[in-house]
Amino acid sequence: MNEQQNHTTRTNSTVTVIGLGPMGQAMTRSLLGAGHPVTVWNRTAGRADGVVTDGAMRAETPGEAVEASDLVILSLTDYQAMYDVLDGATGSLAGRTLVNLSSDTPDRTREAAAWAAARGAAFLTGGVMVPAPMVGTEAAYVYYSGREEGMQSHLATLALLGTPKYLGEDPGLAQMMYQAQLAVFLTSLSALTHATAMLGTAGMRASEALAELLSSAASIGDILRAGEDNPGTALDAGEHPGDLSTVTMMGATADHIVETTRSLGLDLALPLAVQAHYRHAIEAGHGSDNWTRIIDSIRVPR
DSSP states (O other), X not given: OOHHHHHHHHHTOOEEEEOOSHHHHHHHXXXXXXXXXXXXXXXXXXXXXXXXXXXXEEOSSHHHHHHTOSEEEEOOSSHHHHHHHHXXXXXXXXXXXXXXOOOOOHHHHHHHHHHHHHTTOEEEEEEEOXXXXXXXXXXXXXXXXXXXXXXXXXXXHHTTXXXXXXXXXXXXXXXXXXXXXXXXXXXXHHHHHHHHHHHHTTTOOHHHXXXXXXXXXXXXXXXXXXXXXXXXXXXXXXXXXOSSSBHHHHHHHHHHHHHHHHHHTOOOHHHHHHHHHHHHHHHTTOTTSBGGGGHHHHHSOO
């Protein structure tokens, strides 16, 4: 078989998608659009109706879905759902590659990889870093980790979901990156909502407030790069030069935010958490260091 024929075979290979929430449906349509036959299964069968109309094949059982393809993509609520769904199909897993794009903890991900290996399946962890409507677009990217041969075998197919970013053999690493990215995302959403509530007490509409706040949020990367060409290099070296924004200066700002929030009668949970980071660094004698020193009490909670 020449390279062109081999590429065609891979491109047209059947893929199974189990779990048809918005993300699973988006992945199915992206694969169908690229010419893949797709077999689908969902616990609530009616959720498959739309993608079946678009050309997917409906499996009657999880076992039938697994047996239809060498590549099985899971888009479920959590990892327990994988065990629940595949409990009756474990005899069909040998020789297949499971790509679990569900959210859970890194430890549960590693346990799942061992579970799959014991049943003869390759296992990849994945974290899709865009919402469902962006799956398959140029803006989409997906972190993966696990057995590299499983990744390479299905790279062209997985690239249809978003640019693959392979992090290494540790099956927990992609899940860790996914959770880290969401820690930034969810905290940012809470911060934006908190700030919007603050401005709302002064009569500013959310549409006005967010126009300004989103501009500020978008500049954070540029601010970090202005102090360091490769942000994180000083942190890796354990260096916290206090020539720009010191712990004391940033801590004073955190204090003011707490005072303002309290005076407005708003929830204090978020500003108090931020304030605690700076207070711990000051109490440890690092007030003159760069604000990055707050990582100490994050790494070793008090």
